[in-house]
Amino acid sequence: MSIGRMVVGSALPADAPAPATPRDIPHTGGPENPSAAAVRERFPDAVQRVEVIWGETTVYIDPPRVREVLEWLNGDESQRYDYLSDVTCVEYRDFGRPLQVVWHLRSFPYRRFLRVKVELAKDAELQVESVTDLWEGANWLEREAYDMFGVTFRGHPDPRRILMWETYNEGFPLRKDFPLRGRFSRSEQLRQALTAHPGASYLLEELSPASIYRDLPADMRERYIAQSSED
Amino acid sequence: MEEGNAKVGLTRTAAAPVTVRHPDEGSWITSRLDFLVNWGRANSMWPMPFGTACCAIEFMATAAARFDLARFGMERLAYSARQADVLICAGRVPFKLAPVIRQIWQQMPQPKWCISMGACASSGGMFDNYAVVQGIDTIIPVDVYVPGCPPRPEALMYGIMMLHRKVMNERMSDERLRDEMEPDPTSRLYIPAPIIDELSEPFGNSVHQRRSAP
Numbered sequence: 001m002s003i004g005r006m007v008v009g010s011a012l013p014a015d016a017p018a019p020a021t022p023r024d025i026p027h028t029g030g031p032e033n034p035s036a037a038a039v040r041e042r043f044p045d046a047v048q049r050v051e052v053i054w055g056e057t058t059v060y061i062d063p064p065r066v067r068e069v070l071e072w073l074n075g076d077e078s079q080r081y082d083y084l085s086d087v088t089c090v091e092y093r094d095f096g097r098p099l100q101v102v103w104h105l106r107s108f109p110y111r112r113f114l115r116v117k118v119e120l121a122k123d124a125e126l127q128v129e130s131v132t133d134l135w136e137g138a139n140w141l142e143r144e145a146y147d148m149f150g151v152t153f154r155g156h157p158d159p160r161r162i163l164m165w166e167t168y169n170e171g172f173p174l175r176k177d178f179p180l181r182g183r184f185s186r187s188e189q190l191r192q193a194l195t196a197h198p199g200a201s202y203l204l205e206e207l208s209p210a211s212i213y214r215d216l217p218a219d220m221r222e223r224y225i226a227q228s229s230e231d
Numbered sequence: 232m233e234e235g236n237a238k239v240g241l242t243r244t245a246a247a248p249v250t251v252r253h254p255d256e257g258s259w260i261t262s263r264l265d266f267l268v269n270w271g272r273a274n275s276m277w278p279m280p281f282g283t284a285c286c287a288i289e290f291m292a293t294a295a296a297r298f299d300l301a302r303f304g305m306e307r308l309a310y311s312a313r314q315a316d317v318l319i320c321a322g323r324v325p326f327k328l329a330p331v332i333r334q335i336w337q338q339m340p341q342p343k344w345c346i347s348m349g350a351c352a353s354s355g356g357m358f359d360n361y362a363v364v365q366g367i368d369t370i371i372p373v374d375v376y377v378p379g380c381p382p383r384p385e386a387l388m389y390g391i392m393m394l395h396r397k398v399m400n401e402r403m404s405d406e407r408l409r410d411e412m413e414p415d416p417t418s419r420l421y422i423p424a425p426i427i428d429e430l431s432e433p434f435g436n437s438v439h440q441r442r443s444a445p
Contacts, residue, residue, distance in 0.1 A: 193326035
């Protein structure tokens, strides 16, 4: 019996070979993820290029059309990339090179991994479409990418900083032009940090279970009702 | 306040006149009472663990069965600042936590002490970067620094015993013992933090590192 039948929700045929650890992977080249060819076929004018490095396929997409491609990869029956493992950015020290935004997609039904990248010129506005409605997990990942690199995600429901505090005004720490020790002196940094009011960073709704009531599972709802009636 | 005092430029919260006596000065009864009170305090300190990193793991090891903080009367970890005697800051403190640890310290009732455990809490350690406080003594007063990265439980226990010695030497005749002081910018002796940064030598593990209280 193959593993394919055992995995719930697998889209592979029952006689698909069992997964094996790949060996002797070349640095560049090698077999391409079949999804890359499918994307090229579906969006011929949106794909800039495809690279295979260490056995992992990267698809470079035209920035305005990336949302369309990600939506198709997420929803199409032949792709089903149902897990977004990371959203992040890459900036190179060569100033002229564009800043890249990276999505790491994984398809559990097809056992595939695909990396999608867009390149944003640094002299223009750093902005891409949010994918929070496709993968809910993108919410905090996009907030982190904004916090550290200053890339804004259009349509994000809650575009705030996530690691640094909200009144932080030194810029975006992981950018290459950001000095390691920050822009201000130590005393100024400490003064600003101490005047930040930690309680003000959170809305009351974020701390209260009442606002997430409808998202709770049924048994937790019952307990919540019982608890609040006791009070 | 006389010049050359360690606390120049600081305001006293109490307005009473300052009379500092020699620690040994005092009647036989007061000094015996001091001993009794300090003995009680030193041997039943409730720690408020402020663990943010790997030092907290060593702190947990210290509190657990092999090293056994209960021998010092410290087995009762006070996770409420209101019931704590000694704040043990174990691990690096990012700037985002700076107002939090200061608030915890302000919520602790007197008498209170603070142990800075590990290199990061004491000086920022290897995290000489934009996000980490360069020593918690720029935020709150520290009684004992425990070096190490992270310190072994023996080191922390040595620090605790040093704190015991400090507590045993406290005298109730010292009227300034429990004063909580705040920087007073109106004092002529007060030096603003940026000026201290300008005047002082580089500190810590980097020639660019400056330290100063706010």
